[in-house]
Amino acid sequence: xxxxxxxxxxxxxxxxxxxxxxxxxxxxxxxxxxxxxxxxxxxxxxxxxxxxxxxxxxxxxxxxxxxxxxxxxxxxxxxxxxxxxxxxxxxxxxxxxxxxxxxxxxxxxxxxxxxxxxxxxxxxxxxxxxxxxxxxxxxxxxxxxxxxxxxxxxxxxxxxxxxx
Amino acid sequence: xxxxxxxxxxxxxxxxxxxxxxxxxxxxxxxxxxxxxxxxxxxxxxxxxxxxxxxxxxxxxxxxxxxxxxxxxxxxxxxxxxxxxxxxxxxxxxxxxxxxxxx
Numbered sequence: 001x002x003x004x005x006x007x008x009x010x011x012x013x014x015x016x017x018x019x020x021x022x023x024x025x026x027x028x029x030x031x032x033x034x035x036x037x038x039x040x041x042x043x044x045x046x047x048x049x050x051x052x053x054x055x056x057x058x059x060x061x062x063x064x065x066x067x068x069x070x071x072x073x074x075x076x077x078x079x080x081x082x083x084x085x086x087x088x089x090x091x092x093x094x095x096x097x098x099x100x101x102x103x104x105x106x107x108x109x110x111x112x113x114x115x116x117x118x119x120x121x122x123x124x125x126x127x128x129x130x131x132x133x134x135x136x137x138x139x140x141x142x143x144x145x146x147x148x149x150x151x152x153x154x155x156x157x158x159x160x161x162x163x164x
Numbered sequence: 165x166x167x168x169x170x171x172x173x174x175x176x177x178x179x180x181x182x183x184x185x186x187x188x189x190x191x192x193x194x195x196x197x198x199x200x201x202x203x204x205x206x207x208x209x210x211x212x213x214x215x216x217x218x219x220x221x222x223x224x225x226x227x228x229x230x231x232x233x234x235x236x237x238x239x240x241x242x243x244x245x246x247x248x249x250x251x252x253x254x255x256x257x258x259x260x261x262x263x264x265x266x267x
Contacts, residue, residue, distance in 0.1 A: 024233075026226045082209040086182065089189035089202060098198055098262050121243035124204040127197065128243075129250045139250060139260060141201040 009053050014044055066161040067115075073157060077148075078123055084144055085124040097142050103149050105134045107159050116158040120149070172220035179213030186210060195261040196253050200246055207242035211235065 021036040022028075047053055088095055107113045117128040117136055125145040130137040140146050148154075182205060189202025215235045219228045254260070 023226060023229045078208050078212075082182070082205055085189070085201060085205050086185045086209075089185055089192060089205075094192060096193075096198060098195075098260060100260060100262065117247070118240070118243040121204070121247050122208060122239065124208060125201055127200055127204070127250050128247055129254055139197045139200075141198055 010044065010048070013047065013053060014040055017043060070157050070161050074119055074122070074154075077154070081123045081125045081145070081148070085141065088142060095142070099140050099146065100129070100137060101140060101146055101149070102135050102137050104155075105131075105136050106155055107134075107162060109162060112158055112162045115161075116155060119154055119158065123148075168220055172217045175213050175217030175220065179210050179215075179217060182206070182213060183210035196258050197250060197260045200250055204242070204246055207238070207246070211238050211242075 017040045018036070021040065025032055025036065105113050105116050107116055113131065113134065113136075117131055120126050120128040120136065120138060123145075125141045126149060127139045128136050129139050138145075138149060140149070186202050186204075186206035186209075189205060190199050193199045193202050212235065215231050215238075219231045222228055222231070
């Protein structure tokens, strides 16, 4: 690993900590800025000593820019399934049909599979219970959740957000 | 009262309503796993609507950034917590109720 990449990562860590401090504090007096700088230096030294900084890029991961349209699509899906689950809760006869199914995740990286499983859980009506390799066990509240998963659209969209 | 305030009141009110519906679902559902589904309504719709409403109410300043960070972290950690609960319940021997319930 070259020194250049190492310094780049350390600078990135310092900048992101500084941005977070400035955004969350909101007080720009010398005392608080000084305390912030001391905290940033301490955290950087500690993470260097603990080898917490990962210097290499993961080979396959999620591309942030590809992930933004997926996020908006997921928001719409969450709203739709929320309304469905709310209707079922408020219906006096409680029309549910719980079931356990296993679906296939076709993402190549672990991170993308985690994103897919988390999206399943985030959508009300479906919960990812277990992940074995690329098979995900899903508990579903009603048939509509299974139908949504069997169209495979969420799987494909997460796969598209992966870096090849 | 400006339009944006009215929208934010509406969002916060709808979010509170979603939380009440989710709570009702937690009581109505027959078993542990179906209760988790009802609770995820609170996690997603309830918090999202309330926080977006508060963001609109506060106007665009540092508070908005804080609320946005809270929203992002809730949306990342809530499914992890729900998954951990469901997995430990299944492995701990809780049998999920499957199929339509006879009424």
